[in-house]
Amino acid sequence: MQTRSPALPVSVRPSACPGLLRIVASADGGICRIKLPGGRLDATQARAIAAAAERHADGVLEATNRANLQIRGVRAGAEAVLSAALLDAGLGPRQAAADDVRNLLLSPAAGLDPDTPLDTWPLAERLLDLLQDTPRFHALSAKFALHLDGGEGLAMLEHPHDIWLAAMSAEAAPLFAFGLAGCPPRQAEEAPALAAVPMAQVPALVEALLDLFLTLAGDGQTRMRQLLAEHSADTLLQRLQQRLAFPLRRERAVTDWRRRDVPAFAHLGSQPQRQPGLCRVGAAFVLGRLDSHLLRALAALAERHGDGSLRLTPWQSVLLPNVAAAEAPAVLDALRQLGLATRAEEPLARLIACSGSSGCARGLADTKGDALRLAARLGASTALPGLHLCGCPRSCAAAHVAPLTLLAVADGRYHLYRRAPAQPGFGQLLARDLTLDAAGDLLCGPGALPDA
Numbered sequence: 018m019q020t021r022s023p024a025l026p027v028s029v030r031p032s033a034c035p036g037l038l039r040i041v042a043s044a045d046g047g048i049c050r051i052k053l054p055g056g057r058l059d060a061t062q063a064r065a066i067a068a069a070a071e072r073h074a075d076g077v078l079e080a081t082n083r084a085n086l087q088i089r090g091v092r093a094g095a096e097a098v099l100s101a102a103l104l105d106a107g108l109g110p111r112q113a114a115a116d117d118v119r120n121l122l123l124s125p126a127a128g129l130d131p132d133t134p135l136d137t138w139p140l141a142e143r144l145l146d147l148l149q150d151t152p153r154f155h156a157l158s159a160k161f162a163l164h165l166d167g168g169e170g171l172a173m174l175e176h177p178h179d180i181w182l183a184a185m186s187a188e189a190a191p192l193f194a195f196g197l198a199g200c201p202p203r204q205a206e207e208a209p210a211l212a213a214v215p216m217a218q219v220p221a222l223v224e225a226l227l228d229l230f231l232t233l234a235g236d237g238q239t240r241m242r243q244l245l246a247e248h249s250a251d252t253l254l255q256r257l258q259q260r261l262a263f264p265l266r267r268e269r270a271v272t273d274w275r276r277r278d279v280p281a282f283a284h285l286g287s288q289p290q291r292q293p294g295l296c297r298v299g300a301a302f303v304l305g306r307l308d309s310h311l312l313r314a315l316a317a318l319a320e321r322h323g324d325g326s327l328r329l330t331p332w333q334s335v336l337l338p339n340v341a342a343a344e345a346p347a348v349l350d351a352l353r354q355l356g357l358a359t360r361a362e363e364p365l366a367r368l369i370a371c372s373g374s375s376g377c378a379r380g381l382a383d384t385k386g387d388a389l390r391l392a393a394r395l396g397a398s399t400a401l402p403g404l405h406l407c408g409c410p411r412s413c414a415a416a417h418v419a420p421l422t423l424l425a426v427a428d429g430r431y432h433l434y435r436r437a438p439a440q441p442g443f444g445q446l447l448a449r450d451l452t453l454d455a456a457g458d459l460l461c462g463p464g465a466l467p468d469a
């Protein structure tokens with residue numbers, strides 16, 4: 018875990034994104050985002066976060082879709098002392114300017130997955146060091162994000178990233194394919210990898226790519242997709258190759274490569290690890306929310322049954338690694354008692370909702386309250402795919418387009434969309450201005466939705 022620099026100033030550049038040192042105001046108080054390297058934290062840090070949330074805020078926490086935690090309701094005037102408490106717990110960057118750039122997603126099952134001998138964590142640490150220790154990279158947007166995929170059976174493959182890197186085979190040191198402004202391809206029709214490099218060259222590749230991005234990005238171009246709108250991928254690859262001392266591999270095996278698919282809801286329940294006799298146990302927070310008491314209880318569970326560590330996931334859930342297989346049922350039971358969802362059949366495992374009008378001035382409806390009411394109505398329906406209740410088009414709760422979206426248009430009223438790859442935004446508009454009851458009627462039962 019990272020440690021606090023004693024000389025760290027509590028000042029950062031302006032941005033709309035919350036950070037550990039930049040508490041952003043919201044309707045329910047300030048938001049402080051704690052970036053967890055690889056989504057990981059230990060029980061001591063979890064308790065430090067819980068204590069800070071109680072002392073300097075209302076004790077309300079949120080799991081984000083980038084596997085981070087944020088404290089909500091930070092009291093006015095308590096911002097600096099809250100940040101200092103979190104830095105003391107080893108949760109901050111090495112220097113203030115590096116907080117925003119610690120955006121690297123990896124599988125919560127990295128190092129645990131039975132299907133691959135690769136543990137991406139050492140490579141992830143090198144990339145996080147590169148991002149933090151290179152002052153030039155501190156100019157990257159707080160939203161600029163990387164994905165390092167080790168080929169695990171638990172992976173978020175729907176969130177587009179500015180740079181994605183993916184192991185091409187189940188070996189200890191595979192080739193890594195990479196692409197820009199997207200996701201590793203799984204289907205033949207999806208955009209292929211641009212090129213690949215041996216694992217040992219990944220840090221040099223990322224360094225050159227980031228430097229190239231910053232060199233070429235013009236005014237207002239903060240994300241890779243904006244750069245690609247002006248420069249073709251081939252042009253970028255040529256410029257990239259000129260900066261590298263090794264060849265980019267672009268043979269057919271690279272462009273034909275497709276990532277193996279992953280089962281849905283693999284973040285829930287207990288799954289065997291590659292370490293004999295051990296399991297990872299996962300459960301989802303209800304609508305991404307938790308509080309300081311729940312975080313403390315999770316820390317105690319991790320110490321009692323696991324190795325004292327927790328891993329946050331991009332599904333707004335938590336995973337306890339290294340639990341003895343014989344103890345997994347007791348851990349799952351404890352998680353259920355704490356109010357977490359542990360099975361895909363539970364409607365709340367299939368719903369996400371942003372803060373909505375109860376926590377955000379932009380919210381047109383109480384999305385969290387409406388999601389709870391909808392979940393009670395839906396019952397145990399496996400027919401319902403993922404559903405996102407969104408308070409406005411900014412879509413803060415999901416970095417990807419959900420299979421179904423209810424977009425608020427007024428208090429208690431929503432447009433319903435179905436994901437359609439060929440259509441931008443939330444997809445195909447199925448119904449307008451629905452009450453919650455009308456939305457429930459449409460969503461309940463097989464065949465209730467109109468055909469695509």
Ligand code: SF4
Binds near residue numbers: 374378380407409411
């Ligand atoms: S999606 Fe809109 S309403 Fe919901 S939290 Fe984001 S800005 Fe607020």
